[in-house]
Amino acid sequence: MLRFDLKNIVLCLSLTVFLSACGQKSNDTHIIKIGSASPLTGAQAHIGIDIRNGVELAIEAVNQTGLRLADKPVKLELAAEDDEANATKATTVAQKLVDAKVVGVVGHFNSGASIPASKIYADAGIPQISPASTNPDYTLKGYKTTFRVVAHDGQQGPALAHFALDQLHAHAIAIIDDSTSYGQGLADNFEATVTAAGAKVVAREHTTDKDTDFKAILTKIKGKNADLIMFGGIDPQAGPMKKQMVELGIKAALMGGDGMQTPNFIKLAGSAAEGSFASIPGLPKEKMPGGPAFLTQYQAKYKTEVQLFAPMGYDAVMVLVEAMKRANSSDPAKYLPEIKKTQYQGIIGPIAFDEKGDLVNGPITIYQVKSGQWVALENSKSPVPETNPTPAASPDKSKK
Amino acid sequence: MDIFLQQMVNGLLLGSIYALVALGYTMVYGILGLINFAHGDIVMVGAMVTLSTIGVLEGHLPIGVILLVACLVAIVVCVLMGLLLERVAYRPLRHAPRLAPLITAIGVSLLIQYSAALIWGKQYIALPELFKPSQYVWAGVEINALQIFIFVLALLIMASLALFVKHTRLGRAMQATEQNADSATLMGVNTTGVIALTFAIGAAIGAVAGVMIDLYYGQAHYFMGFLLGLKAFTAAVLGGIGHIGGAMLGGLLLGVIESLSAGYIGDLTGGLFGSNYRDVFTFFVLIGVLMLRPSGLLGRATTERA
Incomplete structure (x- = not known):
């Protein structure tokens, strides 16, 4: 009798451990990476770092409120890369981000970098939102993955x-x-x-x-x-x-x-x-709908002024995240169609894309x-x- | 006409800076038969050190004193660098095959560039606006006091170098070393010292050129020595490499050719070639000169180095 009970208890215990392990697994935070690509060194580093900081702020904001996709908590992680404002380096960096399995990329800064990199993201099916590239050609390649949150030239x-x-x-x-x-x-x-x-x-x-x-x-x-x-x-x-x-x-x-x-x-x-x-x-950073609050927040964290495109970097992340929420998935294949339908009120103002991926009424x-x-x-x-x-x-x- | 004169003035100013840098190439080549590709980067260091010194001193001293001190600091740093380069990178290779020091020079150039990028960063560094030079208009040509100062100083430096080489003991020792280092040694010339002196003088003039570029363009960048070095080297070849007067002539000529070609190519070819063909045209002239006079405008055809 006693032996039987013990056996039962052991069984129960192991079952409990097993179940709790399962429970832990289903509660385990899913980590997804958001890529950021801009020149972090070189003559344009001040602008590139600005973009990365904007992306970082957005990721922190999302993590703070807590994101849940398919009933699982999701934590965003920043994968920032330096493209040195160089077309060749940009493609290397793009491949690196693809290999690191990022689910979306905010970048690049230079049109000369964004354009060659866009093919790599397109081939991998990863959405790319440029916060700053203004050359019209960027969205004229016919890729479904290419967007921008600035007006083009x-x-x-x-x-x-x-x-x-x-x-x-x-x-x-x-x-x-x-x-x-x-x-x-x-x-x-x-x-x-x-x-x-x-x-x-x-x-x-x-x-x-x-x-x-x-x-x-x-x-x-x-x-x-x-x-x-x-x-x-x-x-x-x-x-x-x-x-x-x-x-x-x-x-x-x-x-x-x-x-x-x-x-x-x-x-x-x-x-x-x-x-x-x-x-x-875009609007002057002070006059952006979410401008003043963002500038204060940025200044507090980085102890420096916003240069140019940090708000665009921030909003680009938010556009990605909102699309993920609507698709209830961080799988690029599933949430990419949702980006097209974006109607988001960002720091820079209302964000919506036309069929090419350009910002409407920038x-x-x-x-x-x-x-x-x-x-x-x-x-x-x-x-x-x-x-x-x-x-x-x-x-x-x-x-x- | 006034536009043409202005283009000439632009060209001569640019050319005087090319000429100063070209001197550094030509002097070392004359004595060692070595193209010191790191020379452009020494000029860059001169420009950077000047900016840093000005940044430290700004507001503490009168402007004239600041500029003088900054210039002296740049000269000292560049001369020390020139001597160090000669001692560490080139002297051990003096009897090596000619390719070895050439490759070393390219390596040293990269080393200096990227060290500068580490120290000063890869951004363009701006010269704070220290003073407003008075502007003169003469026959439609706009020129300011600073530009006149730069041009006159460049000419003075070139003239004193020419006098130094021709009329002093050390200068004659340099000439002797250039003509035949072994014989010069036999005649009691300390050729090792003379070679070091050549590097030092070239670096000092380069430092002054760096200061001038700071003042003229108001900015410096870790990579600026590359293109500048290339242009100055071209100037030295155009004038006849190894020939001090040739470097001066070549520099001024190159500046004027660049300026005139950028200014008139577009109109002369009816818009077929734009101002972006400036360098193409410049090198076209260089090739033309070298085809007719392979040793450059003033170079001696007999110059045959060991």
Whole structure:
């Protein structure tokens, strides 16, 4: 009798252990990885790190509230990679993220990186949301996995052009680009709109993203009496360019895209920066619906200011997570169709995608340097919502 | 016309910086037959050290003093680097096959670049706006006091180097070493010392070029030495490598050619080639010159090194 009981007890005990083990297993947190790819070193590191920080903040926020998919708790984990703003490195990093079994990627920053990487994510069926790449080509590859939460140059270029014509009343415009897929794409779209509106492009010049001497080009432009110079490129070139414009006594204003709208531009150009114009896809960070709260939260954690795209990085993660919730799965194959249906109120405003994966009605804001600060001028809603963007005719190696 | 003059001024200014850097290449080549590919990176270090020094001193001293101190610090750092390079990387290879020191030079160049990236980071570093140079307009040409200062200083440095090499004892020792190192040793010239001196002078001039680039462009970057070195090396070859006057002529000429080609290629070819073909055109000129005069504009055809 006693022996029998003991046997029973042992049986019961082992059963309990077994069951509790099972229970633990079913309660075990499922860990999924979200990839973040941007330049974390190099001349653009400040912008790339900003994006990664935004992604990290979003992941922490999701983990804090607790995410449950298919009745299991899910914990998000950040897999951040450095693409060095380099097309070749971007594809390596993309493959690395795919191999690490990330369920979604927020990245990349540079169009020249996002575009070649998009094929790798598309082949693996992993959703990619770029927080910052504005080259129209990015979403024109026909991939179902490619999205972005910024307006593209097809929208930014025309917005700048309309501002130049309507507000600045520019008649003779000179255009310079840095021969990258971003810079040339932006400049081409700008040129197409101003030419269509009947303004005169007096010079179309090219430099590179390594150059620091633009005097020859600028002198030539001076000889053509341009009243506005538009530059498609980023701050390390735009800064010295504006400085040399002043040195050459060129009175025309300099205008550029988001690559130039950085504190670094003002630092590099010094007092010459005064009066320059630049556009940024999206609203000013202070004016974003969720802006002020986000800026405080960011400042508290990273002890530095938001550069540019951290809010987009944050929202990109949220878009992924919301889609997962609706699909009740973190399997890319299952939740990818849900991303298309996104209707999300993010920090940057309402987020919805068109059939190409572009942000619908992405706002564009024009800024001007006034007493050493970028000041938002107006919120020019993308004036031509869905024209066919001119694909950049760039011989860039990133576009194969 | 004023646009043409402005392009000439742009070219001469750019060219004077090329010329200073080219001197470093040509002097070392003249004496050792070695192309010191790390020279462009020494210029970069000069520019970086200057920015750091200015960053530390800014606001504590008058601007003139800050610039002078920054320049001196840059010269000292670059000279020490030049001497160290010569001692550690090149001297042990002096009697090795010619390829060995060449490959070493490329290795040293990469080492300096990436060390600089570690120290100063990979971002563009901006020079704080220290002063506003007064601007002059003359016959439609815009030029400021700083640019005139840079140009005059570059010419002064070149002239004093030419005088030094021609008229001092040490200068003559350099010439003797260049002509035949073994004979020079037999004549009592301390060739090892002369070679070290050559590296030191080249590095010091490079440091000054670095300061000038800081002041002229207002920024520095760890990779800037590469393209600059390539252009300066081209200038040295154009003028006749190994020839000090040639480096000066080649530098100024290269600057002017670049400036004019960027300014006029587009219009002359009816928009077929844009300003982005500047470098293509520049190297076209180089190839043309080398086909007609293989030893460069001022180079001696007899220069045949062991």
